[in-house]
Amino acid sequence: MPNYWLLKSEPSVFSIDDLSQSPRQTTCWEGVRNYQARNFLRTMAVGDLAFFYHSNADPPSIIGIVEIVKAAYPDHFAWDAKSKYFDKKSSPENPSWSMIDVKFLEKFSTPLSLERLRSIKALEHMELLRKGTRLSVQPVREREWKAILKLAQSGPVEKKTT
């Protein structure tokens, strides 16, 4: 039984289309610089699934699904002084940060916007929808995962014909 997650990315930085056009449709998920998020990364196992979330997007939305294909290993961008993810506290001898590899699985035909997700009763306790939450890596409960999958399969909301 896989565990479920949600990964945020700003599409102007790295979008789900960037992922699907990457070699082997796979990328390393570098740059997480928050301890709680890092600890979630370290909990992930190969075969776990994650929603791909577009933050700072119009509209912000869950846009697809990825699979974790490599468990946590040191984020070497942290000890590359030229990287925007450089962190002088991290070193190859004592890495502070971790990353995983993810593989593209699916892009939803209809993105599920925050607004739409907020309207779903089964998602009322979802971490993503909690006020003030900023975690870029979050666990997703199984019932939330299933409710969102069902939404994605049901397609867009019908326009009212009044």
Place this chain on the structure above:
DNA sequence: GCCAACGTTGGC
């Protein structure tokens, strides 16, 4: 561009 909500830093 604004700003609320957090997380981190560092003086004391």
Place this chain on the structure above:
DNA sequence: GCCAACGTTGGC
């Protein structure tokens, strides 16, 4: 160990 100042995230 407190907490003010500062930095970041991310919806709006």
